[in-house]
Amino acid sequence: MRLKNAIVNLVDSGPLMREASASGNLKVLASLLGPAFRGLILQRGKHTQNTVMDATAPADYLWTYERAHPRLRKLYEIAKRDQWNSSTDIDWSVDVDPQNSDVTLIPDSFLPMAEHPLFQKLNKKEKNEQRHAVLAWLLSQFLHGEQGALFAAAQVTTSVPWMDAKLYGSTQVVDEGRHVEVFHRYLDDKLNKMYAINDNLYVIIDLLMRDGRWDMKFLGMQIMIEGLALGAFGTIRSVSQEPLLCELLSYVIADEARHVQYGVVALSEYYGQVGGMSARERREREDWVFELALLMRNRFLAHEFYDEYWAHAMGRREWDAMLQESALMRLFRETMFKRIVPNIKRIGLLSDRVRPWYAEMGLLSYEHEPAATDLSARDLAASLT
Numbered sequence: 001m002r003l004k005n006a007i008v009n010l011v012d013s014g015p016l017m018r019e020a021s022a023s024g025n026l027k028v029l030a031s032l033l034g035p036a037f038r039g040l041i042l043q044r045g046k047h048t049q050n051t052v053m054d055a056t057a058p059a060d061y062l063w064t065y066e067r068a069h070p071r072l073r074k075l076y077e078i079a080k081r082d083q084w085n086s087s088t089d090i091d092w093s094v095d096v097d098p099q100n101s102d103v104t105l106i107p108d109s110f111l112p113m114a115e116h117p118l119f120q121k122l123n124k125k126e127k128n129e130q131r132h133a134v135l136a137w138l139l140s141q142f143l144h145g146e147q148g149a150l151f152a153a154a155q156v157t158t159s160v161p162w163m164d165a166k167l168y169g170s171t172q173v174v175d176e177g178r179h180v181e182v183f184h185r186y187l188d189d190k191l192n193k194m195y196a197i198n199d200n201l202y203v204i205i206d207l208l209m210r211d212g213r214w215d216m217k218f219l220g221m222q223i224m225i226e227g228l229a230l231g232a233f234g235t236i237r238s239v240s241q242e243p244l245l246c247e248l249l250s251y252v253i254a255d256e257a258r259h260v261q262y263g264v265v266a267l268s269e270y271y272g273q274v275g276g277m278s279a280r281e282r283r284e285r286e287d288w289v290f291e292l293a294l295l296m297r298n299r300f301l302a303h304e305f306y307d308e309y310w311a312h313a314m315g316r317r318e319w320d321a322m323l324q325e326s327a328l329m330r331l332f333r334e335t336m337f338k339r340i341v342p343n344i345k346r347i348g349l350l351s352d353r354v355r356p357w358y359a360e361m362g363l364l365s366y367e368h369e370p371a372a373t374d375l376s377a378r379d380l381a382a383s384l385t
């Protein structure tokens, strides 16, 4: 890689590294440095056919096969009952035409650049092209996230020390495989456009693949990324009128609601165990979750789309500011944290020590929303409509 590119990437990622030290926990910061270097500076997820990550996940064989976790057992039964076939249950014959103004892919009010005079000057065809590209960018990130979820689910299945959790995990692996399939099919067959992984999403996935502690994978994937995914899927489904996309999102949301519930049930039992974790280990998890929340709140700024359509018209800082304030990002942040914050509280990681940090981000107001365990998976999915 050319040095000049590396320096440009380093400068661009400055804000992320400043945010990544918000909790002041050096151990957490150190764990982010490697993934940040690979994702932001080297851009390992871009300009390549594949990236091999050094993943860590111990295989914990359980010889007694004891079924000691009834709530996970019940969730496993629900997961088996609610399986669906992505080839036959979804009507793929629907024609998706980005230039058809009768079917809104994303309404203008949810395009981050809709108010900008340059966008308003574009003709109808050009506007439709950018609308189509924004949707392709979003769905591409969903797709890359789903591949990460597929691997994380497989890793958690081998390393979680409870048989009920392993059996449940086997259903999540199938679910995530199906999600990869449907998002890829939609992008490939219907939108005919796909973007590379966002650098910040790469950082989080790289981090999760390498951390060998099963509860950290749960925290990062089931609580944070899947919480984000539920928020994002729910947001898109509520604003899009494209019937095929809405249908496939409904199916995916029902699965994701179970996955989040799996994480909350498993971690609330694990972290609630008397003598299960030292104060230091608990602090590390509290700090780590907060750092991830910051990363997810501030850093999905569609730079890949910006590079293609807007880099000639404005600088990245201006773009970032416009995006942070856009209606889409506001709705997305609200939907996401409404799901995530109560779950963080339910698993015991919203201590008095970290509450002021969440308050400063304006997120404490969500703490009284229902946690995933307060709702059935179906109710949870329905509440997102």
Ligand SMILES: [Fe+2]
Pocket: 146, 149, 175, 176, 179, 256
């Ligand atoms: Fe998924």
Ligand SMILES: [Fe+2]
Pocket: 149, 176, 226, 255, 256, 259
């Ligand atoms: Fe999932």
